[in-house]
Amino acid sequence: QPIYLADYTPPAYLIDGVELEFHLHPTATRVVSKIRFTPNPKAVSRDFFLHGEGLTLIRAAIDGTDITPDLVEGGLKADVPDAPFLWEAEVEISPETNTALEGLYMSNGMYCTQCEAEGFRRITYYPDRPDVMAPFKVRIEGREPVMLSNGNPIASGEGWAEWDDPWPKPAYLFALVAGDLVARDDSFTTMSGKDVGLKLWVRPGDEGKTAFGMQALKDSMKWDEEVYGREYDLDIFQIVAVSDFNMGAMENKGLNIFNTSAVLASPETSTDANFERIEAIIAHEYFHNWTGNRITCRDWFQLSLKEGLTVFRDQQFSGDMRSKAVCRINDVSALRGRQFREDNGPLAHQVQPDSFVEINNFYTATIYEKGAELIRMLRVLVGDDAYDKALDLYFTRHDGEAATIEDWVKVFEDSTRRDLTQFRRWYKQAGTPRVAVSEDWADGTYTMTFKQSTPPTPGQDEKLPQHIPLAVGLLGPNGDEVLPTQILEMTEAEQSFTFEGLAAKPVPSILRHFSAPVILERDSTAQERAFLLAHDTDPFNKWEAGRTLAKDVLVALITGEDAPLEDYLSAITVMLRDDSLDPAFRALTLGLPSQDDLAQTLFDAGLTPDPMKIYRAQQTLKQAMAEHLQDLLPRLMADMDVTEPFQPNAEQAGKRALGLGLLNLLNRLDGGAAAQALYDRADNMTLRLGALGDLLQAQKGDAALADFRAQFETDELVMDKWFAMQVTHSAPEDTAQIVAKLTEDSAFNWKNPNRFRAVFGAFIMNPAGFHNASGEGYKLFADWLIKLDPVNPQIAARMSSGFETWRRYDADRQGMMKTQIERVLATEGLSRDSQEMLGRILNG
Ligand code: ARG
Ligand code: ZN
Numbered sequence: 001q002p003i004y005l006a007d008y009t010p011p012a013y014l015i016d017g018v019e020l021e022f023h024l025h026p027t028a029t030r031v032v033s034k035i036r037f038t039p040n041p042k043a044v045s046r047d048f049f050l051h052g053e054g055l056t057l058i059r060a061a062i063d064g065t066d067i068t069p070d071l072v073e074g075g076l077k078a079d080v081p082d083a084p085f086l087w088e089a090e091v092e093i094s095p096e097t098n099t100a101l102e103g104l105y106m107s108n109g110m111y112c113t114q115c116e117a118e119g120f121r122r123i124t125y126y127p128d129r130p131d132v133m134a135p136f137k138v139r140i141e142g143r144e145p146v147m148l149s150n151g152n153p154i155a156s157g158e159g160w161a162e163w164d165d166p167w168p169k170p171a172y173l174f175a176l177v178a179g180d181l182v183a184r185d186d187s188f189t190t191m192s193g194k195d196v197g198l199k200l201w202v203r204p205g206d207e208g209k210t211a212f213g214m215q216a217l218k219d220s221m222k223w224d225e226e227v228y229g230r231e232y233d234l235d236i237f238q239i240v241a242v243s244d245f246n247m248g249a250m251e252n253k254g255l256n257i258f259n260t261s262a263v264l265a266s267p268e269t270s271t272d273a274n275f276e277r278i279e280a281i282i283a284h285e286y287f288h289n290w291t292g293n294r295i296t297c298r299d300w301f302q303l304s305l306k307e308g309l310t311v312f313r314d315q316q317f318s319g320d321m322r323s324k325a326v327c328r329i330n331d332v333s334a335l336r337g338r339q340f341r342e343d344n345g346p347l348a349h350q351v352q353p354d355s356f357v358e359i360n361n362f363y364t365a366t367i368y369e370k371g372a373e374l375i376r377m378l379r380v381l382v383g384d385d386a387y388d389k390a391l392d393l394y395f396t397r398h399d400g401e402a403a404t405i406e407d408w409v410k411v412f413e414d415s416t417r418r419d420l421t422q423f424r425r426w427y428k429q430a431g432t433p434r435v436a437v438s439e440d441w442a443d444g445t446y447t448m449t450f451k452q453s454t455p456p457t458p459g460q461d462e463k464l465p466q467h468i469p470l471a472v473g474l475l476g477p478n479g480d481e482v483l484p485t486q487i488l489e490m491t492e493a494e495q496s497f498t499f500e501g502l503a504a505k506p507v508p509s510i511l512r513h514f515s516a517p518v519i520l521e522r523d524s525t526a527q528e529r530a531f532l533l534a535h536d537t538d539p540f541n542k543w544e545a546g547r548t549l550a551k552d553v554l555v556a557l558i559t560g561e562d563a564p565l566e567d568y569l570s571a572i573t574v575m576l577r578d579d580s581l582d583p584a585f586r587a588l589t590l591g592l593p594s595q596d597d598l599a600q601t602l603f604d605a606g607l608t609p610d611p612m613k614i615y616r617a618q619q620t621l622k623q624a625m626a627e628h629l630q631d632l633l634p635r636l637m638a639d640m641d642v643t644e645p646f647q648p649n650a651e652q653a654g655k656r657a658l659g660l661g662l663l664n665l666l667n668r669l670d671g672g673a674a675a676q677a678l679y680d681r682a683d684n685m686t687l688r689l690g691a692l693g694d695l696l697q698a699q700k701g702d703a704a705l706a707d708f709r710a711q712f713e714t715d716e717l718v719m720d721k722w723f724a725m726q727v728t729h730s731a732p733e734d735t736a737q738i739v740a741k742l743t744e745d746s747a748f749n750w751k752n753p754n755r756f757r758a759v760f761g762a763f764i765m766n767p768a769g770f771h772n773a774s775g776e777g778y779k780l781f782a783d784w785l786i787k788l789d790p791v792n793p794q795i796a797a798r799m800s801s802g803f804e805t806w807r808r809y810d811a812d813r814q815g816m817m818k819t820q821i822e823r824v825l826a827t828e829g830l831s832r833d834s835q836e837m838l839g840r841i842l843n844g
Helices: 211-226 272-287 300-321 326-345 365-382 384-398 405-416 526-535 538-561 566-578 581-591 594-602 611-628 634-637 650-670 673-681 685-697 704-713 716-728 735-743 752-765 774-787 794-805 811-827 830-844
Strands: 014-021 029-039 048-051 056-062 070-072 075-078 086-094 104-108 110-114 133-140 146-149 152-157 160-169 176-177 183-189 195-202 235-241 255-259 432-443 443-452 469-473 481-490 494-499 507-510 519-521
Touching: 048 735, 056 075, 110 235, 110 255, 133 146, 133 176, 146 160, 152 405, 183 211, 183 811, 195 211, 211 235, 211 272, 211 300, 235 272, 272 650, 272 685, 300 326, 300 365, 300 405, 300 611, 326 365, 326 581, 326 594, 365 384, 365 405, 365 469, 365 481, 365 494, 384 405, 432 507, 443 469, 443 481, 443 507, 469 526, 481 494, 494 673, 507 526, 526 538, 526 566, 538 581, 538 594, 538 611, 566 611, 594 611, 611 650, 634 650, 634 774, 650 673, 650 685, 673 685, 685 704, 685 716, 704 716, 716 735, 716 752, 735 752, 735 774, 752 774, 752 794, 774 794, 774 811, 794 811, 794 830
Parallel strands: 014 133, 195 235, 235 255, 432 519
Antiparallel strands: 014 029, 029 086, 048 075, 056 086, 070 075, 104 110, 110 176, 133 160, 146 176, 152 160, 183 195, 432 443, 443 494, 469 481, 469 507
C-alpha cells in the first residue's frame, strides 16, 4: 500500500495540450476532456493508465473512435497507438455531495476546486502526477455570474467563459471557480513594464475586507522582483476567498484559492496576528508562481522543494515588511511548537520521505518549516551573495521543469563549488539533533566543545553527524561584544573551537538567530541567562535567554526544586523598563514557554509530565510576575496606548501586544476590571479579543461572550474566534464539558473545517484541558474524529495528531488514549488518511 520514492519511473506519455469543457450542475457536472498525448521517449513502459476516482464515465474515444477502457482500481487502462494521439472523454461528477473538499466541490453555493495533491483525478481521467505538465484551455458553461479558471481570459458570453493558460503545468495546479462573486480590482506594473490586472474575488458583503490582501499582493509582487528578480508572467492574477477550505490557501496558476481566514481582513474583525498571517500567506502563494509552478516537483517526495523554499521566501518577506528580529522569534517559536513536537514523536519523518501511504498526511511542519530551515542554513553556509547566484542558476537551469531536491542541492554545489554531501543528510535524516556544549578557559584561551547526536526516530535507529552551522558570538564580563558573530561549521560528532587572546573569560552567545534547527543543551546559571538577556547583541538570543530562564523557573516549580524566581523577576523588570527595546520584542519576552513545550522538556529529562502541574506552575509564575510588576503595570500600559487610527503595521501591533501582555498580568490582581473596561471601549478586534480572553480567564466572561456573539453572529470568521476563545480560556476541569456544549450550539457547523478546527484545534492545543485526568476529553475527541472521518478524511487525519504525544504521559493517561486511538482505528470504513496517521501514532 505505501508508495516508495525508489520506485519512481518517468511517465509513459507526455501531454502536448489539454482542452476541458465544464457543464456545471450541482449534482451532475459534465466534464469533457480532449488531451493530446505523445509517447515519452524517456519512458520505461508503454502502458497507458489514467488516474480517476469517483467519476462516472460517459464516453471515451481515441482519435475520434469510441472505445471501452478497462476500469481498474484508481483509474483506467486502454490500448493506445504507439504514436501521438487524441484522447477524448466525458465524465459526470457531483460537486454538491463532495464533502471531502478535494476535486470540484461547492461552498456556500459556489463551485470551487482543490487539486493538490491528487484531487484532479476526481474531476476527470488524467495522469495526475506533477511531472506531466501541459498547457490548458478551459471552457465553462453554467448559470453562474462569474466563472474563472487559470491563465488569461479569452472570451465570455451569457452562460459561458473561456480561459487559456499558456504555461505548462501539472494537474494539481488546475483551478475552477464559479459563483456569485464580486471583485476588488487593481493593477500592477511589472519591472519590464507589463500591466497585470489584479482581482480579489469575494462573496457580496465581504468587499470591505479586501483592501489589506490586495496591498499584500502588490507588496509581494514588488518584493519578488527586487529580491529574487522574479517577474509575473500572465496578464491577470486572481485570488478567490472560499469559506470551506481544508488548508490555508492554494497556489493554482494565476488563480489562487484562499480560505477566507487567510485573506479577508478588517480592523473590526481581524487581530494583528490575523493581518500578519494573511500577509505571509498571500506572499507564500504568490511566490509559488516561481517556486512551485514555473519550477514544480517531479513527484510528491520532492514536496519540500517547493514548500520549504517558498516558506523560506515568505519568512524573508515578512522580515522585510515588519521586524526581522520579531519575525525570527515567532518563526522559531512556531517551529519548536509544531515541528519539534512532530520530529520528537511517532510522526517524525524525513524532509524528503522515502515512502508514504497518503500524501495529504505529509503537508507537515517538517516538510514546510524544517524544509525552510534547511534553506536558511544553506544560505548561512554559502553566504548571501552565493545564495543569490545559486538561485539565479536554479531559475535558469530548471525553469519549466519538474525538479527534485537533488537538483536543488546540485545547483548550490555547481555554483559555489562546495561539497554538500554531508549537508544532504538534513533531507534524509529525521529527528532533531541535540547539541551539547562544554567550555574551557585557560590563559586567555577559550575553548568550546560541541557534541551532537540525533535520537532514533521511527524506522531510523542510527543517525550520522549533521553539517551544522553554529553562529557564535562572545561577550566580555561587562557586557560588550568581544567577538562578533562567527559561523562555526560543525561536521563531526564531537568538535572543539578555540578563541585566543581574550582578556577575561567570555560569556558565549551560541546558536545566534537560531542558525540551525537543533536543541542546544547547555548548563547555565540564572545569572548568566539574565546577563545575556540584558546584553546580548543578537536579538534572537537575547529573547532566548529570557525564555530559558523562564523555563528553568517553571521546571523547578513543577519538580519542586529551588526556582530562580527572583533572578527571573528582576531580569524581566529590567527588560520591560527598557524603552529602547521594541514593544513587540518586550511582549514576546514577557510570554512564557507553552505547556506543550514544558511537557516535552520534562519528558526529554526522563520525567513524566503532569499536565495539571504544568498548568499550575504557569499560573503561579504569572501571579508572581503580576505582583512583582504591580507598580509598573499602569504606567507601562499607558505607554502602549495607540492614539492614532488603527493600522495593522508592526509598530502598532507591537504596542498592542505588550499592552495586552501586561493586562493579562493586571487581570490577576483586579479581578477583570481593567479587561472589562478595555472590552467596552475596544474599537478593533485585537484589543476586543484580548480583553475577552482575560475576562474568560477571570471567569467573568459571560456578558462579554453574549455581547460578542450578538455583534458578530453573521460573521463566520469572527464566530470561529468566539468558539475557540471559550475552549482556550476554560479552566482545565471544565474544558471537555465546554467543548461538548459548543458542539451542540446551533452555530457549530462541523462540516466547515474552520469551525471544526476552532473548537477541536483549540481543544488539543489546551493540554491541561485535553489531558484532564478523567479521560473525558479523549473520548469526546475520538467520537468526533469518527464522525468527521467519512465526511472529510483529510481534516480528521490532520486533527488526529492531537494524540501524537500520548507516550509522554503516565500509564493511566497512556492507557486511556491508547483505547481511544484503537477505537477510532477499529471503525469500519475508516479512511486511508486516518488509518495511516493513527497507525503511525500508535506504533511509531
Ligand atoms: N500548496 C498549498 C500551500 O502551501 C497547500 C495545499 C495542500 N493541500 C492539501 N490538501 N494537501 O501552500
Ligand atoms: Zn506552499
